[in-house]
Structure formats: structure tokens, C-alpha cells
Amino acid sequence: MGKKLTEAQIETFHRDGFVFPIDVFTEQQALQLRTELEAAEAKWPEAFKGAARNNAHLNLKCLDKIVHNETLVDAIEDLIGPDILNYGTVLFIKEANDPGFVSWHQDARYMGLEPHVGITAWVALSHSNEQSGCMQMIPGSHGVIKDHNDTYGEENILTRGQEIQDVDDTLAVSLNLRPGQMSIHSARVIHASQPNNSSDRRIGFVIQPYMPPYVKQTIRRTGAQLIRGTDTHQNFDLLGRPAIDMAPEDVAMRDQINADWAEILYDGAEQRRNF
Numbered sequence: 001m002g003k004k005l006t007e008a009q010i011e012t013f014h015r016d017g018f019v020f021p022i023d024v025f026t027e028q029q030a031l032q033l034r035t036e037l038e039a040a041e042a043k044w045p046e047a048f049k050g051a052a053r054n055n056a057h058l059n060l061k062c063l064d065k066i067v068h069n070e071t072l073v074d075a076i077e078d079l080i081g082p083d084i085l086n087y088g089t090v091l092f093i094k095e096a097n098d099p100g101f102v103s104w105h106q107d108a109r110y111m112g113l114e115p116h117v118g119i120t121a122w123v124a125l126s127h128s129n130e131q132s133g134c135m136q137m138i139p140g141s142h143g144v145i146k147d148h149n150d151t152y153g154e155e156n157i158l159t160r161g162q163e164i165q166d167v168d169d170t171l172a173v174s175l176n177l178r179p180g181q182m183s184i185h186s187a188r189v190i191h192a193s194q195p196n197n198s199s200d201r202r203i204g205f206v207i208q209p210y211m212p213p214y215v216k217q218t219i220r221r222t223g224a225q226l227i228r229g230t231d232t233h234q235n236f237d238l239l240g241r242p243a244i245d246m247a248p249e250d251v252a253m254r255d256q257i258n259a260d261w262a263e264i265l266y267d268g269a270e271q272r273r274n275f
């Protein structure tokens with residue numbers, strides 16, 4: 001038994017490249033977090049548009065406290081050890097009846113982070129199921145990094161609309177989560193998600209990735225937060241946590257980090273989009 005995960009869950013993660021569902025918050029706590037997030041969206045709508053879906057935890061306390069949640073980080077420690085950095089976050093929100101989808105891809109392909117030992121926590125702040133376009137994963141696909149085509153598909157909500165072809169989706173496992181649960185996946189596992197055909201928003205707060213401090217950003221120096229333990233490598237500029245929501249200096253810091261991310265994620269790309 002780890003601090004949070006059972007031996008069976010740890011084994012599942014190493015065998016399949018992902019593990020779910022993991023209880024982090026009660027449904028009531030998740031609803032409270034969603035209410036806080038939606039109040040912030042209503043107050044600062046520009047702070048969530050386009051590339052601003054990235055790294056909102058650097059500006060908002062309700063998201064910062066998820067990134068640093070002890071139960072969640074205990075599960076991460078069970079998989080990557082006691083010294084933990086977080087590289088960033090993405091709010092993957094699909095509105096009700098939203099055609100937006102995510103094509104089959106591996107996160108590690110475009111992140112510039114080496115080696116590929118980072119892991120993502122995907123936290124559900126609404127019901128995430130087949131109807132609402134939950135995450136789907138191909139078990140055991142975290143071996144080889146595959147070629148990706150950049151499609152820039154209009155409804156594709158990945159930066160480049162990158163996709164791996166010829167994925168056998170009959171093998172896919174749907175990661176059904178109730179609000180307050182999370183899944184954890186390897187940066188190398190092949191995953192996707194379908195449109196939201198439900199009448200509620202599908203809100204995934206994606207902490208991506210948690211990583212040990214020896215990981216390097218190979219494209220451009222940028223920042224990360226120290227979550228637990230020590231960082232003796234100094235491969236990243238260590239970022240602070242928000243004391244209040246949307247402090248101008250924190251917003252400027254996030255804008256700089258998001259500018260770094262654009263350089264990294266679109267490195268060598270033919271086109272750039274606004275996220």
C-alpha cells in the first residue's frame with residue numbers, strides 16, 4: 001500500500017499507463033470548487049479564453065488548492081516518489097452539447113520534457129462519462145512514441161489537432177468519473193475524448209504533468225512549482241502560489257509562462273492557434 005494508492009492500483013498504472021477512479025474530493029467539495037471556478041469565469045471571462053485556459057492555477061486560489069491537495073499529491077508520490085514538481089495545468093472544458101473533441105495522441109510527443117516520466121492528474125469537476133465526452137485510453141499503449149499528424153481540425157481542442165492514425169479504438173477504456181474523482185495517466189499513453197453530448201458542461205482540470213525534478217525541458221527554459229520534497233536540479237524557475245485571485249504580478253507571470261508554452265508546443269509547427 002502506498003500513501004494513497006493500493007498495490008493493485010500502482011500495478012495497474014504501470015501495466016496500463018493509467019489508473020482510475022481515485023477519490024480526491026467528495027461530490028459536495030467538487031461542487032464547491034466548481035462554484036468557485038465558475039464565479040471566477042463570470043468575473044474575469046478574458047482570463048479563461050484561448051491560451052488562458054493554461055495555467056489558471058497560477059492566478060486562482062480554488063485551482064491552486066487542487067494542485068497542492070494532500071490526498072491528490074499522495075497518489076502522485078506513490079508513482080513518482082517524494083520530490084515532485086508540477087509543470088502546469090490546462091482547463092479542458094467542453095460546454096453542454098459541444099462538438100469539441102480530442103484526437104488520439106500522446107502528451108509526451110510535443111511537451112519537450114525528457115525523460116517521459118511525468119504523470120497527469122485529470123480531476124473531474126462535473127460528471128465525466130461517455131455521454132459528456134470523458135477521457136478514453138488505450139491500455140498498455142505507453143511504450144513507443146508514435147508519429148502524429150497535425151490536422152488543426154476546427155473542432156479539435158488540442159493545440160495542433162495532432163493525431164495518431166490507425167488506433168484500434170475497440171480497445172479503448174472510458175474513464176468514467178464522478179465530480180471529485182480523478183484519473184492519472186502517463187505522458188506516454190495514447191488517449192482521446194469525444195464531444196460532449198450532455199446538457200451540462202464537462203469540466204476537467206488537468207494537472208500536467210507532475211514530474212520528478214530531474215526532468216528537463218529540452219526546448220526552452222520555463223517555470224514549474226515545487227509541490228513536495230526538494231529540487232536539487234534547478235532545471236526550472238520555481239514559481240510561487242497565488243495569495244489572492246488575479247493579482248497583476250501573478251497574471252503577468254502566467255502570461256509569460258503561457259508565452260513559453262506556445263513556443264514549446266508549436267515548436268516546428270506550420271500553424272499556430274490561439275491556445
Ligand SMILES: O=C(O)CCC(=O)C(=O)O
Pocket residue numbers: 092102107120122133134135191192193204206208
Ligand atoms: O480533457 C480531455 O478531453 C483531454 C485532456 C487530455 O488530453 C489530457 O489530459 O492529456
